[in-house]
Amino acid sequence: MTEQTTTPRRVAIVTGGSRGIGREAAARLAADGFAVVVNYAGNRAEAESAVAAIAAAGGEALAFRADVADETAVSALFDRAEEAYGGVDVVVHAAGVMILAPLAETDLDVLDRMHRTNIRGTFVVNQQAARRLRRGGAVINVSTSMLALRLPGYGAYAASKGAVEAITMILAREMRGRDVTVNAVAPGPTATELFLDGKDEETIARMAAQPPLERLGTPEDIAEVVAFLAGPARWVNGQVLRANGGIV
Template sequence: MTTNHQARTHEPPVARVAVVTGGSRGIGRAVARKLAQDGLAVVVNYAHDAAAAEETAAAITASGGRAIRVQADVADESAVAAAFDRAEQEFGGVDVVVNCAGRLALSPIADLDLAVLDAVHRTNIRGAFVVAQQAARRLRVGGSFVGFSTSVVGTQFPGYGAYAASKGAVESITLILARELRGRNITVNTIAPGPTATDMFLDGKTPDQIDQLAKTPPLERLGTPEDIANVVAFLTGPEGHWVNGQILRANGGMV
């Protein structure tokens, strides 16, 4: 990974550039690696875990790709703007933005600590809006923005009230943003995964709960981060560019 500006000036130009928030682990890491495999230079955003973000970026560069890691709390508009500045400085622009950063809290609505509600909504609503705002300002013509929701918005499992409410907000701005970007050939879509085997999903669940959720889709398994990364690659690639303003429930057939 190059950090010297003089060295960067001798590198070949990059055709396409992606900013992936929450790119240090889970779905975000899989997305960053998949987009790099498809030839994009990747800015791996992270909030706290610099070591994990470095692992993601190092894996990409070890495979012949180009990646840098950039710290930013997605709810901090100044930090996010600086991350996009870094993408433009390092690689010349931004063509794909994927907002994988998110926060999950499980609790019955009656018992939920409102401080937890505020934290969830700060990341999942304010953060999603901040990243979408920068994407709208920075994406080059022909680019793509992908947000993340959850299939729980549709399944409405008990205990997911705060999380589903925050992701419903993400879904509600998807078509609005797509329409606001008319004339720039930019697509805006949101992916709503079902149960996916990430640390965030598995944390706090018993083996029986995980097994039950795995059996819920007709395909009778949990999704993998790679399953979701493949959907992102489709939506941000030329084959998926006619898909716009949509919520795609990538969940193995859950209602």
Template sequence: MTNDGRTAIVTGASRGIGKAIAERLAHDGFAVVVNYASQAAEAQQTIESIKAAGGRAIAMQADVADEAAVAAMFDTATREFGGIDVVVSCAGIMVLGPVAEFDLDAFDRMHRINVRGTFIVDQFAARHVRNGGAIINVSTSAERQGLPGYAAYAASKGAVEAIGMILARELRGRDITVNTVAPGPTATDLFLNGKDEATIDRLAKLNPLERLGTPADIAEVVSFLAGRTRWVNGQVIYANGGMN
């Protein structure tokens, strides 16, 4: 399938997994809207990387949990590129801690971005993605591991998986696929922050390949769902090297 003339919006694309996804989709031929919340300089680096490789991209600041900002982002994408074919909801934060001691303000902030943000982005995607397109959410493999300290984060991502599974069925007749990619431990700032070497090494060895994933590993799965299959739909794809 050629993706020339097709457009993708990637939220949380200024760094980490989102950045790798934006760059990979641009490589695949999509014009890309690089969404960011506050990392303007990093988003511009993503744009420059895409353009240096011959791709097309624009940066768009938007708080994904703010429906007016998301509406403006979708309007800009349509105006600049003529329509929207793929939406990847990757924006999210991770706060860890045991249930008994978890800060509820941090809980609310994380669920605002991870759950409300994904819901709003998917809501606009359901309204605007053209037939033949794809909606892809990003979750986590952590909920299947039951790791202590991950309850609040895994709960937010469990909601993300439910949104995608149900939206796929709500879009019956539209020829739009909706799937969720659930990465395992991946070498990003989000994952590495606050962890010592022993913890990182232990988590890396949870899978039989005995390494951390890379953002490019996850981007490859998104690329497949975005443009190389029409028969995977309503699924959660665990991209974790066999951890589960």
């Protein structure tokens, strides 16, 4: 008689998982067989809607509220994933804030708010991931192709995402011997609520025409890259993948 062994279900935490890129990444990972913890900051209804959609498609997920910049809350987020599913294999850190203004007109309170979420939040989430991920795991941070585009008005936001890329590159090397990959995805202009908010149709059309593929990205485009890094891409490590349709 042959003894059959079952592979444990892989588990993913997706921060900012209630909307936009995070929500689509959560849905894609669930479709790929992950149990998913959908982290959200404040909109419980959206998070529960994301979980319900995953369940309706045959997946498994739960929602958990945590401010990504609060180390106690993020520790509790990982605790919940471990209690519910036995461990954590993949962390997709998609939570972020984008507020645009020319550097000379940027309110420093706005700068501090953006940096708290985008920089401190990345550090806190990655710190817990570094301590807790199982062998064979992956950390996937979300940066931005605006670092390369250097568009006016994006100074504070791009600066915060520059820190995200630095954390990603260094953590990849600090995880030596753990069999955990650490990468970042840097979307170009992507049709999310975060990106579209405050932009007129002319601006959106102009940005959509810039890539050789002549369209905005979609959350599904970015989720496909996330799924690649979370699953088969074991030899991609310490990299920034600029998922932007060839705009840069």
